Amino acid sequence: MRDDTKQQENILSGLKRGETVLELRGITKKFPGVIANDHIDFDIKAGEIHAILGENGAGKTTLMNIIYGLLQPDEGEIYIRGKKVQINSPLDSIALGIGMVHQHLKVIPALTAIENILLGYPKLGRILDINKAKKEVSELCKKYGFKVDLDAKLWQLSAGEQQTVEIIRALYQGAKLLILDEPTSVLTPPETVKLLKSLKAMAKNELAVIPFITHKLPVVLEISDRVTVLRNGKVVGRLKTKDATEKILAKKMVGREVVFRIKRSSVKIGKTILEVKGLFALNDRGAPALNGVSFSIHEGEIFSVIGVTGNGQQELAEVLMGLRKPTGGSIIFQGENVTNYSIKKRWDKGIGYVPSDRVGVGSAGELSLVKNIAMDLYHDSEFVSRGIIDYKKIKKYSEKLISDFNVKAPSVTTLASHLSGGNLQKLILARVISRRPKLLIADLPTHGLDVGATEFVQNKLLDLKKDKVAVLLISEDLDEALSLGDKIAPIYEGKFMDILSKKNASKEKVGALMAGVRRG
Amino acid sequence: MDMITLILNASWVFLFAALGELLNQRSGVMNIGLEGLMLAGALSALATANITGNPWIGVAGGVVAACILALIHAVLSISFGVSQVISGTGIWIFSLGLTTYIGTEFTGASKVAMEANILGFTPLFFVGLALVPIFWFVISKTRFGLRVRAVGENPSAAEAMGINVTKTRYICVLVGGIMSGLSGAHLTLAHTVLWSPGMTAGRGWIALALVIFSMWKPFLLLFGSLFFGTLWIVGFYLQSVIPNAPYLILQMIPYTATIAVLVLISTERFRKGVRTPAALGKPYYRD
């Protein structure tokens, strides 16, 4: 398996500063209905850190996977050190000296750091010489400024340290070109500083690094020598970082196309429904996700939280609904402190939640539509008497719901997994909204939906204003957030950068705030 | 001295089977049919030894029989994704039936046995003793052991790193089979040199408990098998000496102690120190 790539093994050894390590020419990749990468040219030299910047959906992931060998381009060529290559699988790219550190770390928590580093290393001897390996790895760490306790079990390490372990593994196994997928998304600010130092040390040692970054403009400016901006699959700009400013980059990322549609809402904003004070929470990895969020939402108001996924929005929604315990702060709903209420109690009190994970959390694919709609009704006295569910009533109710919300399905007994994304979202929305919640938390409700479904969902949210519902809308789409939101709060690293009223929010302003640009 | 020999031999029945199952479980595969594998090994060892007149061919026979059953378990649960619990249960019931039926010819004392010629113990005994540090070494100090541990924790990550999960698990299950065969052979050719239907009498379940009790650590397993072995023998001894004594409560200790350990390692605090192989019992689907 490794024999035929032995010749390529040495291709990246002995790199000299300034040599072109990787060159992409005209890389194009199409998926049904979308051109993910459109004739992308790119090059990176030894000793350079060349960042690729772009929003979600701009084509970064596809490009990354092509370089790493998980996907093959439809058109275009890849050159390593001037030689044309075919990368048909990750094994090829590893053999070529390309290493990748994924955003969702592929580590084994119960093993130690050094064990994780050695795992899968083809040159590993039958009997482990941990001491020798530790020595070699320590030298590597010294060279690049990594500080990791090699004997610690991986679950004991912070996310940042785990990422360091993955980087070390790639380097130890011979990588000369390192691809980093959203490297700073799991890091705290001090960890980010450490990482930048290490990347600079790697560049000094003639390695080449490509960080793929979304929206973290300050980081891009700090860390890279050059930056290429992607938008809608195309390269829209390539600059030397010293010539770039946050403003310039933000403009390029976001573009100057037709601005958002303004919807005149004649609904009066009413009393305070939700008040959140100083909310703190950790994410699944134990790292801080919410760092002191405070805001309030009123009747008939849509509060748009806009940000790149991974900045704490999901945790915010979960804490509000009771799916996650906050580490600090309070939640006051209609005057009541609900911070410690159970999930069921919050539903009963009038909070509703449409989760971003339609399939994994919001629905039960193997059950019928009726049973999915019953998810909210199994404890509702209107449909349940003395513990027995009146399925006939639920069925009728479901039929009405499905027609009201335009859910295209053969019948109410169809399985939820047979619905298209848009119809499933409409179903979940229908289920939650028909319970008449006073506060609706909608997490990425239009994510992955086609134009028609998106418009439908957005209009339904606007309708809620008339019903005096308070809506917390979590969105990744600037246009959506700006057109629907009465208040717009860009979120970055677990904090609201600002809370803007619709009047004061412009696309560029919000785009910049989302990307971490401080005001002024 | 006799009592000690008895206890050590009794403990080794647990030791062999549990060591094999330990490796099994480290790779993420649970074999509930352990009792059945031991029975098959026991009968086959005794039968083969009596037919050939050679106890060591008997041991080989025991190993082969147990391995065949282990292979069935591997094929069903690893390659075809049948639940490990179901597969193990089926194999156990099958083995119980098969050995009861075939064993009628061999019921009673065995005419052939292993000679206890080294300090009063058979050579197989010392093999067992040596296997403890060997297992420990393989698991913690070899490339193979590292792979096994990775596979038992996070098979998809391991696969992504180029490790063949299926192959690794098959090897572990077969080793488990070999060890169960040795356990059975030790039982019928060294410890209680006879056959009677269902004679393992639940010791396979104790071995299963032992693996968990030892928290998947080979040296703890050695200690645990001595502990459980002592309880086993002392229980029976007490019965003959003091009738109506609550000696059977002693027999409960292996199980209750293991439950205590199980609960302990599931609590937050303890999880920091010891972990169940995360992928234990879950089938791994490549597709």
Add this chain to the structure above:
Amino acid sequence: MRPRLIRREKYGAFDNVKIVLISMVIAFAILSIVFLQANIDPFKGFGQIFNFAFATNVGLFLTIRRTVPLLLVTLAYIIPAKGGLWNIGGEGQLFMGATFATGVAFALPDLSPILLLPLMAIGAMVGGASWGAIVGYLKGKLNVNEVIASLLLNYVAIVLVKYLTWGGPWGDPKGQAESGPISVNAMLPKIGNTGIPPTIFFALGFAIIIYFILKKTSLGYQIELYGHNPKAANYVGVSFLKISLATMIIAGAMAGFAGFHQLSSDTARLRADISPGWGYYGIVFALFANLNVLAAIIVSFFLTGFIVGNTMLQINLGMNFGVEELFIGVIMLCLVGGQLLKRYRISFKKIG
């Protein structure tokens, strides 16, 4: 035209019937070999089995009688399975049921059967339910692996029974490995000459009630939702602890009642072999029935019949000792092996 196994795309209820049939066919093929090896005509052999189990009065009544505990332990596996939990502890729960029933019987030997029997039944269900509750609590609160926990508890229960009976506090003064007899009042009456106690109606009744609970009630819905998608269930406020406890308690009660039945209609004494591993058979039966409660009634009846019919093999056909266990073992293995057909189907298409 070699047959190959190919990964299935989907799997429906009707496919399960096919799996059942294929498993049985293979089982019968293997058993035929056993018959031939014992110089018996397989048809004659199978004829003996089925004839005795279903066509003779003695056999049929025995089949019905034995279906009671086997149906109940099958239910004991199915209920938690619906909620995603693996209850391997049916055997131990049965033993605890028998133990509690014995306790009640020994405490009130002279109470009239009309009062004593229901009390024993309730005691048995409480015993089994509490045994199941231990597992349910550990799983719900601490996420302790319920397979291992219930398995270990099985053996704790068996040893407990051994302790009580082998020369222990309830031991038979004559020194047998069983308890003293329970009083006549504690024995279940039989219907006419059939030897079938009224517990058969209870077993069927329980099955129907459980079917109803699972299908129509809010609890049943929550169990089903949790079994299909625990995250979704959690998201709408279903409590994992509640599901764990509820399913394990009901399951334990079922198995406990089976223990009561065995005690009061069969053995009349508490013994360590009051169940020869039926708790485990229940698991395989449940799979065979594709976790469907109504199918479980039919499946357990027929498979019990097969097991009952096996008892004739040694007596009537002179086969060796152990043939019963062998036959049961072969059937179980084939049923288990047939499970692979849930994910793979046999294809006779040419390899392209």
